[in-house]
Amino acid sequence: MNSFFKIVLVAALFTSLYSCQKDDGVTLTPDRPYGEVFVEDSTKIREFMDSHYITYDSDFNVTFTQIPNGGSQTPISDMNELDTIQRKIHDITYVIYYLKLREGSGENITRVDSSFVSYKGFTFNKTTTDNVVTYNQTVFDEKQFPVWFSLDEVIRGWSEIIPLFKTGTYTSQADGTISFDNFGAGVMFVPSGLAYFSTGTLSIPSYTPTIFTFKLHNLRRRDHDRDKVLSMYEYGNPLDTDRFKKSPIDTDGDGRPDYIDVDDDGDGVLTKTEIAFTYDQGGVTKTGYYPYHGALVDDPSTPYNDTFGIPRKYTGPLNSNNKPTPLPVDFTDVGRIRRHLDNTSKPPYE
Ligand SMILES: [Ca+2]
Ligand SMILES: [Ca+2]
Numbered sequence: 001m002n003s004f005f006k007i008v009l010v011a012a013l014f015t016s017l018y019s020c021q022k023d024d025g026v027t028l029t030p031d032r033p034y035g036e037v038f039v040e041d042s043t044k045i046r047e048f049m050d051s052h053y054i055t056y057d058s059d060f061n062v063t064f065t066q067i068p069n070g071g072s073q074t075p076i077s078d079m080n081e082l083d084t085i086q087r088k089i090h091d092i093t094y095v096i097y098y099l100k101l102r103e104g105s106g107e108n109i110t111r112v113d114s115s116f117v118s119y120k121g122f123t124f125n126k127t128t129t130d131n132v133v134t135y136n137q138t139v140f141d142e143k144q145f146p147v148w149f150s151l152d153e154v155i156r157g158w159s160e161i162i163p164l165f166k167t168g169t170y171t172s173q174a175d176g177t178i179s180f181d182n183f184g185a186g187v188m189f190v191p192s193g194l195a196y197f198s199t200g201t202l203s204i205p206s207y208t209p210t211i212f213t214f215k216l217h218n219l220r221r222r223d224h225d226r227d228k229v230l231s232m233y234e235y236g237n238p239l240d241t242d243r244f245k246k247s248p249i250d251t252d253g254d255g256r257p258d259y260i261d262v263d264d265d266g267d268g269v270l271t272k273t274e275i276a277f278t279y280d281q282g283g284v285t286k287t288g289y290y291p292y293h294g295a296l297v298d299d300p301s302t303p304y305n306d307t308f309g310i311p312r313k314y315t316g317p318l319n320s321n322n323k324p325t326p327l328p329v330d331f332t333d334v335g336r337i338r339r340h341l342d343n344t345s346k347p348p349y350e
C-alpha cells in the first residue's frame, strides 16, 4: 500500500484512541461535530468549483486554474461531467462531488478490491486582499506512476468514489514497459470528514477538504480471509447492486463480517472446507473449490464440471425426524443462497 495512506490511517487510529483518555493530565480538544465541519467544507468546495476551470491533456493530467475577471471559461460547477453521490456516514448525509472525465472501459472495481492508481492530491487556500480573491493550491501527494492500494484501507472518500470508475486496457511494449489506455479518470472533492478530519497530516491542516485527480489503471480482486470466496462476493448479496453502500453482511452475527470471517456461518467448519470438492486426476484424488459463479461452459480439459458454482444451501422442509428433507443440489441458479452463508446448514450437505 502507498505509504502516505498508511501513515494517514495509522495517525487516525492513534488520534481516536488518545481522544478517549481524559485522566492523564493532558488537555485535549474534542473533535468538532462532523455536521458542522461538513457544511463548512461544502461551502469551500463549491466556491472552488465556481471559481475554477479545468484543462487536461490526452493522458488526463488535469490542471485547475482560477477563472480571471470577466473570463468565459466554464466553471467546474457548470461542467456536464460533474456529478454527486450521497452517503449516510457519521449520522449525517455527505454529498460528495466528483468529475467523471472518463468512466473506463474495463472492469468495475469494488471497495474490497485492490486498485492500481496514479493520482495527485492537493489542498487549496482562499485569501482576499483589496477585494481580490486569490487561491493557492498545495500538492501534498502525487504518484505519476501507478501504485497499488486496497480500497478498504484508504480514506473513505476514495472507497466511495473510485468504485464509480472502471479499469482500462494495457499493452506490453517491446522495451518491457506497459502502456495503459481507456482507464477511468476523474476528480473527487473530498470533505474532510471522509478524509483526514481533525487529524490532518504534516501537510494537510485539520478540517480541510482535499481534491484528488486520479486514474484507475488496473485492479486485483481480494480474498481477505483466504476462504476461497472473493471479498467482492462476501460483502453482501451480489444480486444487490447497492450492497457496497451498506454495511457488509455478517451471517453468523459474531461481529466479524463475512469477508473477514473464515467460518461465515459459525458452524465450526471452515468456509474453505465447505466449498471444497474432490476429483480424480489420473488416479490421484485432488481438491478443488467451487467458484462463487461457475463458468458459462464446461472446459473439457478439466476433470471436473466447470459450470458448477458454490451450491445452494441445504433447505428442504423438515421431515418426521425433524431433519431437513434432502433437495437436489443446485449449482447454477443465480438466486440460490450459498451454503457457506447459511447459519442453519450442517455438513454433510449432499
Ligand atoms: Ca473470502
Ligand atoms: Ca461473522
Ligand SMILES: [Ca+2]
Pocket (backbone or CB within 6 Å): 225, 227, 229, 234, 258, 259, 260, 261, 262, 263, 264, 271
Ligand atoms: Ca468469509
Ligand SMILES: [Ca+2]
Pocket (backbone or CB within 6 Å): 263, 264, 265, 266, 267, 268, 269, 270, 271, 274, 340
Ligand atoms: Ca462454516
